Amino acid sequence: MLSSSALIIVIIYLIAMLGIGWYTNKFLIKNSADYMLAGRALPAIMVAASLSANNIGGGSSVGVASKAFGAWGLSAGWYVLAAAIGIIPMAFFAPRLRRVLAYTIPEVVGRRFGPGSHLITAILNMVSLFCLTSSQILASGTIIFALTGIPIKIAIFIAGLMTIVYTVMGGLWADAFTDLFQWIIIFFGLLISLPFIINGAGGWETVVSKVPPAKMSLTGVGVATIISLIIQYFITFMSGPEMVSRIYAARDERQGTIATLLSALFMGLYAFIPAVIGIVALSAFPKANPNSALATAVFNLAPGWVAGIVCAAIIASTMSSADSDMLCASTIFSKDIYQKYINPNVTDRALIIMTRISNVIIGLLAMVIALFEINIITLNIFAFMLRAAGPFSAFTLGLIWQKASRTAGLISILAGSTFGIYWQILKEPHGILAIVAGTVVGMLAFILTTWIERALGGREAPPIFPKR
Known part of the structure; x- marks a missing residue:
């Protein structure tokens, strides 16, 4: 358990998050576009911080330190550096994503490939986002548990409740403001802690002398795994609702492109910080629980005020991902399920209310799943696969292949x-x-279906961009 100064810092941070939710709800939310997409008015710096904060969640902080403590060693930093590389190609797609003027990925898929593709993509996206919300709430709860010593299940409940409240109040405006604040806390909080933690363990030379040399390899995880991670991130970013929605919300096409490249820089600078902390934990506390490696190092080797900043940073990293996943899931339900298939004539005000109710339900159910304490990275990787393996081709190729066939989307999603x-x-x-x-x-199925249908004189998918 930490000092009172650390607890005070964390409490102030949590109150600030609620304050942002209240402010955005009172002054910035005028319609459903404001609530779901921040009025499509976000500048590049806010989009970049949001993209970065959304990716740097429990897996990229607590999870990376755990992997560094365990089998991956220092090369665990590639879990984040691969993301920095993997998001760069998204800059090519950013102008198209912004120009499409959509709310969700399923909406874009549905425009080109019909209601079957639309509905399946919506369901896969929602299930994936639900899993991701759960993993981030679990990570937040783990930190609160380590900080206060309260039972882990109560800590998970507190983390989930806080995230639900400010997300329900402020929507994407709150999400964007908190992500900017959270990214600053995440990056500088962990960066400031490094010298204190290393000195507390006896200095870097002492740390290195106490861990097996293989743990210090930057490529210990293997080149094949690194390449796979880069490919995985590009795929999951381009098919990730919480990432794509930020480009939808950019002020214009240029801001979306700049934001993507800035996000790559932000994540690249952050990449190895939690991995180094995991190595320090292995050196000083070799018998510690790997899942608590980051918390163990910080709580035992850094001063109370530093530990408080780091705790706020880790809670920030997980909440910034949880709120985005939750909001995107509820937006997909409201726009792609409720409005499209249940109540097409829903008023704008009622749509906001439906989205807020969905946030509460999804958040509460995610808390229940979090109680099972499934491995964070395992849950994340499964969720990434579920939302990307099928919809990626329909969404990405649908954006750039004007003569794709009408049924190529559905076939690729299913395959x-x-x-x-x-x-x-x-x-x-x-x-x-x-x-x-x-x-x-999925890509092979998309290409083959298009070629076969074109050879047989089949229909092309309708255009995706709205008329200007």
Whole structure:
């Protein structure tokens, strides 16, 4: 348990998050576009911080430190550095994403490939986002548990409740403001802690002398895994609702492109910080629980005020991901399920209310799943596969291939998703990630279906961009 100064810092941070939710709800939310997409008015710096904060969640902080403490060693930093590299190609797609003027990924898929593709993509996205929300609430709860010593289940409840409240109040405006604040806390909080933690463990030379040399390799995880991670991130970013929605919300096409490149820089600078903390934890506390490696190092080796900033940073990293996942899932339900299939004439005000109710339900259910304490990175990787293996081809190729056939989207979604799940059940043979295997199958299915249908004189998918 930490000092009172650390607790005070964390409490102030949590109150600030609620304050942002209240402010945005009172002064910035005028319609559903404000609530779901921040009025499509976000500048590049806010979009970049939001993209970065959304990716740097429990897996990229607590999870990376755990992997560094365990089998991956210092090369665990590639879990984040691969994301920095993987998001760069998204800059090419950013102008198209902003120009499409959509709310969700399923909406874009549905425009080109019809209601079947639309509905399946919506369901896959919602299930994936639900899993991701759960993993981030679990990570937040783990930090609160380590900080206060209260039972882990109560800590998970507190983390989930806080996230639900400010997300329900302020929507994407609150999300964007808190993400900017949270990214500053995440990056500088962990960066400031490093010298204190290393000195507390006896200095860097002492740390290195106490860990096996293999743990200090920057490529210990293996080149194949690094390449797979880069491919995985590009795939999951381009098919990730919480990432794509930020480009939708950019002020214009240029701001979206700049934001993507800035996010790559932000994540690259952050990448190895939690991995180094995990190595320090291994050196000083070799018998510690790997899942608590980051918390153990910080709480025992840094001063109370530094530990308080780090705790706020880790809670920030997980909440920034949880709120985005929750909001995107509820937006998809409201726009792509409720408005499209249940109540097409819903008023704008009622749509906001429905989205807020969905936030509460999704958040509460995610808390229940979090209580099972499933491994964070395992849950994240499964969720990434589920939302990407099938929909990636329909969404990405649908954006750039004007003469794609009408049924190519549906066939690729079914083929990619089925094979991705099958590959996951086989426990990813040959080290090929299920998300990569499923996406490759989905792309082949898309290309072959288009070629065959065009040869037979089949219909082309309708254009995706609205008329200007």
